[in-house]
Amino acid sequence: MTAMNRQARRRAWATASFHAGAGALSLLWLVPIALVLVTSVRSFDDIAANGLGSLPHSFTLGGFSQAWVDGGQGRALLNSLLVSVPTVLLSLALASMAAFGLARYDLPFRRTLLLLMLGGNLLPPQILLIPVSKISEALGLYDSLYALIGVQVGFGVGFYVFVLHGFMRSIPPEIQQAAVIDGAGPWQIYRRIIMPLTTPALAALGALSFTWIFNDLLWAITVLRTDTKMPITASLIGLQGQFVSMWNVIAAGSVIAAAPTVVVFLRFQRHFVAGLNLGAVK
Incomplete structure (x- = not known):
């Protein structure tokens, strides 16, 4: 019974590690896309005043x-x-x-x-x-x-x-x-x-x-x-x-x-x- 519990615990850890790694890679891939999308709807004055990586303070489709x-x-x-x-x-x-x-x-x-x-x-x-x-x-x-x-x-x-x-x-x-x-x-x-x-x-x-x-x-x-x-x-x-x-x-x-x-x-x-x-x- 103990061996079966250990095996189940290993599988659970392996599954959790896989999902954590996949989630981290997905986040790493999505961050640049999200940055481009957010930047595209910001004004030039907002980016110049607060920086490219800051949270947006205005939204516009002028770009x-x-x-x-x-x-x-x-x-x-x-x-x-x-x-x-x-x-x-x-x-x-x-x-x-x-x-x-x-x-x-x-x-x-x-x-x-x-x-x-x-x-x-x-x-x-x-x-x-x-x-x-x-x-x-x-x-x-x-x-x-x-x-x-x-x-x-x-x-x-x-x-x-x-x-x-x-x-x-x-x-x-x-x-x-x-x-x-x-x-x-x-x-x-x-x-x-x-x-x-x-x-x-x-x-x-x-x-x-x-x-x-x-x-x-x-x-x-x-x-x-x-x-x-x-x-x-x-x-x-x-x-x-x-x-x-x-x-x-x-x-x-x-x-x-x-x-x-x-x-x-x-x-x-x-x-x-x-x-x-x-x-x-x-």
Whole structure:
């Protein structure tokens, strides 16, 4: 009986320690976010008089107005959406068609193609900055949103194909065989059978890819030059230079930049969790 009590006591301590550690880590992660949110609704005079880390003495949305209008966050947010949404749609369309062919048909060198697509994503993007910039200039696309969309599609579609390939291979082949017996061609099988069954994977991958593309900074400052064409991540750098000591405006700009990805996460939260296991089923 004593041994059982000791074991129960150890389990209780282990559980309490785990929750205490998890709570401390959560608090450590939430404090900066809370500080940004509170700072974004404080006035500049309040921060200047009482300090950035003090309790707020006033609340205002003036920082959001300055960041949106004077800081160009509204235009930058539109640029980010004009890049992110078409890139996600085009990437998933191309990746789903390629994954369908590689997963459902016995194509020659399909394993080699998959490895090449995956290997391309393992290259450090820093070594490709100059080549990508030169190629976009040679094609006449430099300093345009089309260049940024092309870069994002080109560097993302290989990974999407690899992930969707693993998901599509898990679909029972009897479904496709039955469709072939009924006279369905490859396009009909892809559009009417495989795509509806792949919708959960596409939703998860779409939510994840939107977050990655929307938050990207490296490729934006590589292929874009004009300030009015910059996405919101690059616009935040200009906002810090324009409002050097106005922390309320900078914090408000950060909240505006984070809002779309937070909305997407909350809307597709269960797909985010499912996306962690995408392609794991063989």
